[in-house]
Amino acid sequence: MAETTQLKLPLVQASQAQKHVTVNAALMRLDGLAQLRLQSASTATPPAVVVDGACWFVPPGAVNAWAGQSGKLAIGDNGGWDFLAPQVGWRAWIVDTATDALWDGTAWQPPLMAASPSGAASRMQVLEFDHSLGAGATSTTTTQVPPNAMVFAVSARVSTAITGTLSSWSFGINGSEGQFGTGLGLGQGSYCTGLLGAPTTWYSATPLKLTAVGGDFAGGAIRVAAHYYTIELPGL
Incomplete structure (x- = not known):
């Protein structure tokens, strides 16, 4: 399915049936990613109750419905999960630690005061x-x-x-x-x-x-x- 470049939102195709399904999926993903709030970046077990739009980061060693999805965001969607890889430079508020964080491609890091093109940072x-x-x-x-x-x-x-x-x-x-x-x-x-x-x-x-x-x-x-x-x- 064709999708947007940055947020991977699904695009409606010409003459597509049930267009509302694609539109609703895109809106659900956008709702999870806009003003990104991660419920946790360290919890390895999915919550028992999935809340639509709630977003989590899947850490290494995740189990159950998150198994095999480490390093991705898990967005609650209609009782299940929509998985998406974060992009370098994305910022998030991590709820369970009350911290602001920056994704560097490997881990969520404290935000930078300043940085250089070669990776020097404060x-x-x-x-x-x-x-x-x-x-x-x-x-x-x-x-x-x-x-x-x-x-x-x-x-x-x-x-x-x-x-x-x-x-x-x-x-x-x-x-x-x-x-x-x-x-x-x-x-x-x-x-x-x-x-x-x-x-x-x-x-x-x-x-x-x-x-x-x-x-x-x-x-x-x-x-x-x-x-x-x-x-x-x-x-x-």
Whole structure:
């Protein structure tokens, strides 16, 4: 069947019977692709209920109705799925991670601040994760800020009240324990803005460190967001 170049919308043929079928198929695909919103780019199992127009990205290892369709978009269509390969440069909002993304031909990447024809690029990124505190005087995150990152801030908010014998806590890295904040509160909702006066570059993967002041941690949890800049080298 003849179709358009960019969105692969089916075209009505001369003297075609049941033209409404082709037109409706084109409209359904257009409804899924316009202002592209991906429900997820990592879920490998199709939802039990197919919503017409809802769009998903099919990751490697997908099963059931998505088996063999990895790397494509799956658009809900009349109880089934319409599959289409994304084009390089397409942007999408990924609902389950609340992130903007750019398709580079291989994966959904954070959007670029700037890029060159040979692939050099600048990106501003945010790494968000939750960290639970155990008993002790310090607590180090298992999640690390990636290497070669120019860090502008590491912010945090107490998601579960911090308990223990401490009166406050400091937030930083090993050797600079108060880099992002000192005298921080213990109650749920307490926060640390963590802005640096000047950005600092970490050339190796770096965990973050919480230090109890005036006692020890017993429990609690925080949500962390590392705000940093990265570059990509030009290709040959």
